[in-house]
Amino acid sequence: MEDVFNWQINRNMKYPYPAAKPEKQFAAVFDINKCIGCQTCSITCKTTWTAGRGQEYMFWNNVESKPYGGYPLYWDSKLLEKLGGGKWANKTYEGKTIFEKAAEENLSVKGFLPALEDWSYPNMGEDEIYGGQVTQGMHIESLPHPIWFFYLPRICNHCSYPACVAACPRQSVYKRPEDGIVLIDQSRCQGYRQCVSGCPYKKPMYNATTNRSEKCVACYPKTEAGLHTQCMEHCIGKIRVQGWINPPDKADPTNPIDYLVHVRKIALPLYPQFGTQPNVYYIPPTHVPPPYLTQMFGTGVEAAIKAYKDAPSDTTLKGLLVLFGSCAELMTKFEVKNDIAIGYNSKGDIVAQTPIVEPNVIREHYDKKLDVYRLDVT
Ligand code: SF4
Numbered sequence: 477m478e479d480v481f482n483w484q485i486n487r488n489m490k491y492p493y494p495a496a497k498p499e500k501q502f503a504a505v506f507d508i509n510k511c512i513g514c515q516t517c518s519i520t521c522k523t524t525w526t527a528g529r530g531q532e533y534m535f536w537n538n539v540e541s542k543p544y545g546g547y548p549l550y551w552d553s554k555l556l557e558k559l560g561g562g563k564w565a566n567k568t569y570e571g572k573t574i575f576e577k578a579a580e581e582n583l584s585v586k587g588f589l590p591a592l593e594d595w596s597y598p599n600m601g602e603d604e605i606y607g608g609q610v611t612q613g614m615h616i617e618s619l620p621h622p623i624w625f626f627y628l629p630r631i632c633n634h635c636s637y638p639a640c641v642a643a644c645p646r647q648s649v650y651k652r653p654e655d656g657i658v659l660i661d662q663s664r665c666q667g668y669r670q671c672v673s674g675c676p677y678k679k680p681m682y683n684a685t686t687n688r689s690e691k692c693v694a695c696y697p698k699t700e701a702g703l704h705t706q707c708m709e710h711c712i713g714k715i716r717v718q719g720w721i722n723p724p725d726k727a728d729p730t731n732p733i734d735y736l737v738h739v740r741k742i743a744l745p746l747y748p749q750f751g752t753q754p755n756v757y758y759i760p761p762t763h764v765p766p767p768y769l770t771q772m773f774g775t776g777v778e779a780a781i782k783a784y785k786d787a788p789s790d791t792t793l794k795g796l797l798v799l800f801g802s803c804a805e806l807m808t809k810f811e812v813k814n815d816i817a818i819g820y821n822s823k824g825d826i827v828a829q830t831p832i833v834e835p836n837v838i839r840e841h842y843d844k845k846l847d848v849y850r851l852d853v854t
């Protein structure tokens with residue numbers, strides 16, 4: 477066991493391997509406030525990667541709704557129970573991570589193997605509301621809402637301390653040194669499913685036809701070419717941005733991911749208490765009560781929601797938020813100049829340009845040329 481620093485729980489922890497320090501680390505930010513649950517991301521991933529035999533119930537990208545949805549069923553609540561709860565003291569997690577809990581039981585990772593049927597209902601519990609029923613004519617003005625649910629899109633987090641890597645007895649799972657993407661070597665895998673048990677996010681999936689485990693590959697052929705993955709590019713709600721994340725002490729404020737995660741701290745990791753230091757970050761939904769969100773995203777929730785709500789009067793943050801989903805190429809730098817948000821690729825070329833103030837043109841009510849009155853004048 478190595479002693480490694482996990483900045484998301486603000487302390488050192490035990491991990492079965494020395495910390496891997498890739499040259500750069502794949503990362504993404506998802507703005508949950510904008511997800512409409514259309515499942516376009518799930519479908520674009522499925523048609524690209526998991527349309528073969530044995531992959532019928534495999535969704536490397538899935539979208540569930542919280543608090544009741546889950547794919548596979550109860551993936552998170554079961555593990556939270558096994559960890560026995562855990563307290564945060566300010567920004568430091570004082571409970572046990574999955575690696576620390578496992579060490580008590582002489583295991584490498586604390587996890588569980590879902591039953592096969594748990595994967596068969598990817599939309600079970602979806603759209604179920606917490607806190608009561610929506611009645612006809614109901615109008616909710618207060619924040620957070622007394623009754624609520626939200627969509628949670630999920631892919632593999634390409635974690636910095638991956639539990640799938642730690643759990644595999646054949647070293648079939650590896651983290652690429654060039655970009656931190658986590659892959660399963662199909663020629664080494666023997667289908668033991670230890671990665672499925674070990675991953676707290678349940679993102680490796682077993683293919684009974686090939687007797688191999690498979691997982692999200694971060695669309696590495698696209699990522700290597702400087703492009704967004706399929707799920708990021710095709711997101712209808714434009715909730716996603718992909719890039720590279722630096723450690724907090726090397727944060728670059730012109731890097732979109734660093735700015736959202738480290739500088740403004742409005743994007744938070746999913747279940748940081750699991751201890752894998754996941755690299756997909758979420759802007760939490762403003763309408764959901766903070767205690768629930770704190771269990772899911774850690775202690776930064778209220779500050780993140782405040783910063784997000786203040787974004788309309790914060791030119792730089794607003795500019796970056798309007799650049800989400802605006803280009804196929806990876807945007808490694810951004811700036812806001814004269815109310816225009818501009819995104820650049822790694823060569824310094826402009827790949828996105830968006831005004832942050834929406835033009836508002838008011839037309840004459842009566843059009844003399846056509847001799848008609850207009851119902852809509854904006
Ligand atoms: S999310 Fe799971 S499968 Fe993906 S890198 Fe982390 S531990 Fe491995």
Ligand code: SF4
Pocket residue numbers: 510511512513514515516517518539627629710711712713714715
């Ligand atoms: S495509 Fe985008 S908006 Fe639609 S479900 Fe996926 S993440 Fe949400």
